[in-house]
Amino acid sequence: MITCHVVLLPFMAYGHMIPMADMAVLFASRGLQTTIVTTPSSAHQFTKPIQKTVDYTHPITLHIIDFKAGSSLVTDNKDQTVANEYLTKFMEAISTLQEPFEQFIEQYQPDCIVSDMFFPWTVDIAAKFNIPRILFNGTGFFAQCAFEAIRVYGPTVSSDTEPFVVPHLPHEIKLTKKQLPQFEGEEFKVFLKVLMQAAEAEAKSYGVIINSFYELEPEYVRHYREVVKRKAWHVGPVSLCSKSTEDKLERGKKSSIDEDVCLKWLESKPHGSVIYVSFGTIVKVTSSQMYEIAMALEACDVNFVWVVKNDQETSMPEGFEARVEAKGKGLIIKGWAPQVLILDHESVGGFVTHCGWNSVLEGVSGGVAMVAWPVMAEQFYNAKLVTDVLQIGVSIGDVEWSAASTCDGVKREVIESAVARVMGVEEGEDMRIRARELKEKANTAIEKGGSSYSDLTAFIENITTFKSG
Ligand code: UDP
Numbered sequence: 001m002i003t004c005h006v007v008l009l010p011f012m013a014y015g016h017m018i019p020m021a022d023m024a025v026l027f028a029s030r031g032l033q034t035t036i037v038t039t040p041s042s043a044h045q046f047t048k049p050i051q052k053t054v055d056y057t058h059p060i061t062l063h064i065i066d067f068k069a070g071s072s073l074v075t076d077n078k079d080q081t082v083a084n085e086y087l088t089k090f091m092e093a094i095s096t097l098q099e100p101f102e103q104f105i106e107q108y109q110p111d112c113i114v115s116d117m118f119f120p121w122t123v124d125i126a127a128k129f130n131i132p133r134i135l136f137n138g139t140g141f142f143a144q145c146a147f148e149a150i151r152v153y154g155p156t157v158s159s160d161t162e163p164f165v166v167p168h169l170p171h172e173i174k175l176t177k178k179q180l181p182q183f184e185g186e187e188f189k190v191f192l193k194v195l196m197q198a199a200e201a202e203a204k205s206y207g208v209i210i211n212s213f214y215e216l217e218p219e220y221v222r223h224y225r226e227v228v229k230r231k232a233w234h235v236g237p238v239s240l241c242s243k244s245t246e247d248k249l250e251r252g253k254k255s256s257i258d259e260d261v262c263l264k265w266l267e268s269k270p271h272g273s274v275i276y277v278s279f280g281t282i283v284k285v286t287s288s289q290m291y292e293i294a295m296a297l298e299a300c301d302v303n304f305v306w307v308v309k310n311d312q313e314t315s316m317p318e319g320f321e322a323r324v325e326a327k328g329k330g331l332i333i334k335g336w337a338p339q340v341l342i343l344d345h346e347s348v349g350g351f352v353t354h355c356g357w358n359s360v361l362e363g364v365s366g367g368v369a370m371v372a373w374p375v376m377a378e379q380f381y382n383a384k385l386v387t388d389v390l391q392i393g394v395s396i397g398d399v400e401w402s403a404a405s406t407c408d409g410v411k412r413e414v415i416e417s418a419v420a421r422v423m424g425v426e427e428g429e430d431m432r433i434r435a436r437e438l439k440e441k442a443n444t445a446i447e448k449g450g451s452s453y454s455d456l457t458a459f460i461e462n463i464t465t466f467k468s469g
Helices: 014-029 040-052 068-076 084-108 122-128 141-153 186-204 218-226 245-249 259-267 287-299 320-326 339-343 357-366 379-389 412-423 427-446 451-468
Strands: 005-009 033-038 061-064 112-116 133-136 207-210 232-234 274-278 303-308 330-334 348-353 369-372 393-395
Touching: 005 014, 005 084, 014 033, 014 040, 014 112, 014 133, 014 357, 033 040, 033 084, 040 061, 068 084, 084 122, 084 186, 112 122, 112 451, 122 133, 122 186, 133 186, 141 207, 141 218, 141 379, 207 451, 218 232, 232 451, 245 259, 245 339, 259 330, 259 339, 274 287, 274 339, 274 412, 287 303, 287 320, 287 412, 320 330, 339 348, 339 357, 348 357, 348 412, 348 427, 357 379, 357 427, 369 379, 369 412, 369 427, 379 393, 393 412, 393 427, 412 427, 427 451
Parallel strands: 005 033, 005 112, 033 061, 112 133, 133 207, 207 232, 274 303, 274 348, 303 330, 348 369, 369 393
Antiparallel strands: none
């Protein structure tokens, strides 16, 4: 039997590296020779996933390429909050990876490149060496279909606030222009150029590999394949390859909270009584918004785990932390939370999320209902999937796409009411029932014979056939 050598090139941001590391483990578990190519400062991200594969026929190998142009940027930006001027420099620096990556491909002659969307030039390298370039863009089918529909047909309204129906989608999805990405002005010129190159590279790619599962968004899997006309394979949720507590504890970064403290706190709470609040790795929460969230959480009749950035505690109301901890009502994690471990815990019933795709999928895999609070990127599309299509969450309400990736302006009463709806016994319980059904389906999808397992088989067969010619 032919063994294919697949090379993965992840973009250096947690929301891209974490799922790609999981995907590499999945590939290795199915006998593919798998190499992750990355930069010196990101290499440690892959140590744990690689350890998981040491006993496999082909353990994952790591190949590090030089990133001198970006090294100071990476060190200066450890927390990955993306200021816009930083984004420009980073995107410019990234193009310097093209040459060493091409040299690597020339030397090792792999059979397939799985490339993040932010490296559009991998399409030319793949063409030069006559191997398939598979795109990984870090989102699900629904967001891809919505994005493409708006790209082709445009919003059909002139006002920023008038809702329009996204054309030709299987469901009636309403958005406003102020919820769509708006990269205007000089500061976004470079980023916009990369996005346009990424769209061109997508069309020229051999196929797309997607971290999702068929049962989550069947109409959109079909739409993407039949209407958008992409060859696509769904292989997720890839986070489900983290089965043990140890694996769940260290995804991306070492957790800032001790495992025992976290689990003991969760175990002391009744089933489904805790809401988990996190805005992912890039979104910034303003001080005034921090204050409103704290006031809402304190007033709510539920327990909570709230992940805040290290320097944000000063934005909380006086004595807030001591009060909620003394009552056992709230656990505040400063820094990095073991998100998958928390969402999988039976005491957690809800999730206030910025709707990053990984968070949405991890929420689905944990069977929790969500307060969808999108901020930037494709998060408004993901939010619509959660609220309008899957009906496993409620919208935080009237929020706008933020060019500065900033979460701001939502009053405590609005947050309190959304949390109460999601955690409540009527509407909330219906959402949780649907969410738990999806959790079951997610687990079945990745097992032998499941939809994601079978699609990964199809992917492997496809690249093997390509190789044999
Ligand atoms: N994450 C985590 N702990 C944290 C913050 C984030 O484990 O404290 C993980 C989370 O589980 C997810 C990823 O980081 O896998 C964030 O990706 P997502 O697409 O949700 O959001 P982004 O940060 O890219 O906006």
